[in-house]
Amino acid sequence: MKHHDIAIVGLGIVGASAAYAAARAGARVVALDAGVAGEGTSGTSFAWLNSVRKEPEAYHRLNANGMAAHRELARELGAAAGHHEGGSLEWATGDEPERELSARVARLAGRGYPAAFLPRERVSAMEPALIVPDDVREVAFYAADGWLDAPRLIRALLAAASVRGADVRERAPVRSLRVRERRVQTVVADGGEAIAGSVLICVGASTHEFLSPLGVSIPVGRVPGLLAVTSPPAQALRRVVHAPGIHLRPDAGGGLVLGADDVDAPAAEARSASTLDELAALLLERAGCVMPAVRGVKVVDRRVGVRPMPADRHTIAGRIPGLDNAWVIATHSGVTLGPLLGRLLSDEILGGVSHATLAPFRPERFAAARD
Ligand SMILES: Cc1cc2nc3c(=O)[nH]c(=O)nc-3n(C[C@H](O)[C@H](O)[C@H](O)COP(=O)(O)OP(=O)(O)OC[C@H]3O[C@@H](n4cnc5c(N)ncnc54)[C@H](O)[C@@H]3O)c2cc1C
Incomplete structure (x- = not known):
C-alpha cells in the first residue's frame, strides 16, 4: 500500500484548502470525503468574507489574515478561486x-x-x-x-492538488482511525485503508462524534x-x-x-x-x-x-491532545478562515513549525479549562 505523508479527512473549504497547501508544498497527500467534496456546510453558507464581528482582537486578526489568504488564492487561481470583492x-x-x-x-x-x-x-x-x-x-x-463561491473554490483547490499528485477520494467515509501507542497507523475508509505519516481531521460539524471513539473530546456543537x-x-x-x-x-x-x-x-x-x-x-x-x-x-x-x-465560538486548530501525529481544524467562519488555517496547519504538520498566531486557538485550552 502506498505510504502518504498526510491524510486529510473531510473536504469542505477547510480540508480542501489543507490538501492544496500540502500538495503545493510537495507532500504525498491522500484526501477523503464521506460524500461529495464541498456539499457539507461549505456548500450551504452565507460565505461572507469578513472580520467585522470577530472578538477578541486575536480572533479579529486571524479572520483578517483569512481574508488576505483568499486574495492570495485569487491571484494564484484566477476566477476559479470564486472570490468576489x-x-x-x-x-x-x-x-x-x-x-x-x-x-x-x-x-x-x-x-x-x-x-x-x-x-x-x-x-x-x-x-x-x-x-x-x-x-x-x-x-x-x-x-x-467580499463573498465566496465556496463550491467553486473547493473544486479548484482539489483539481490543483490532484495535478500535484494528491489522491482525492470522494464517497469514501472514514469509519475509524487505527491507533497504536499515541500514533494513528491507518485511516480506515470505505473502499480501502490509507497509511500516512500524519492525519488532519477537517470534518466540520461532525468533529465531536468523529473523535469521541478515540477518547478525545473536542467540544464542537x-x-x-x-x-x-x-x-x-x-x-x-x-x-x-x-x-x-x-x-x-x-x-x-x-x-x-x-x-x-x-x-x-x-x-x-x-x-x-x-x-x-x-x-x-x-x-x-x-x-x-x-x-x-x-x-x-x-x-x-x-x-x-x-x-x-466550537464551545467558546473560536477556532480550534492544532495537534489532538493524546496523539502525536493527528491534528484537527474545526471552526465557525470557516469560509473566511479555511485557506489560511489549511495552509498554517499544513506548514506545522509538514514543516514542524509552530505558528504563534494560532497559540490562542489550540485544542488544549478545553482540557486546561476542565482541570
Ligand atoms: C447558514 C450559515 C451561514 C454561514 N455564514 C458564514 C459566513 O458568512 N462567513 C463564513 O466565513 N462562514 C460562514 N458560515 C460557516 C462556514 O460555512 C463553516 O464554518 C464552514 O463551511 C466549515 O467548513 P468545513 O470544511 O469545516 O466543514 P464542511 O464544509 O462541513 O466539510 C466537512 C466535510 O467532512 C466530511 N466528513 C464528515 N465526516 C466524515 C467522515 N467520517 N469521513 C470523511 N469525510 C467526512 C463531510 O462530508 C464534509 O464534506 C456559515 C454557516 C452556515 C450554516
Missing part, C-alpha cells in the same frame, strides 16, 4: 444598535481594518437597487469584505441556519448587505442569497418542509423592503446548513 454595507436602526455599530466601526478602523461610514446618497450611487430607510443617515462600509436562494432580480445587487432583520448577497447563479439571524432558531426546530417554505417566504418579504426588485423574484432553493461551533 466589492466590500459590504451595514446599517442599524434604533439607539442601541446604532451606538453599537458606531463603536464597532471606530474600533475596526482603529485596528487598521477598512471600515467607515458613508452618507446614504453615496450608498444609493453604489447600490442603485437598494432602498436605505429615510431615518438612516449613514451606512457602514467595509471595503475589504452544531448550529443550524437557513438560507434562501432566489431567481435573478431585474436589478442586480453588487455586494454583501446587512440591514436590520435581513442579510443578502449576490449568488453565483445570478440570484440572491438571503438569511436572517432570528430565523435560524425556528428553522432548526422546523418539523416540516412547509415551515421552511414559510420561513424562506419571510426572508423574501424582508429583502423586498430594502431591495424592491426582490418583489419580482422567487425562492428557487432553501436549505438548512449546520455550522460547526
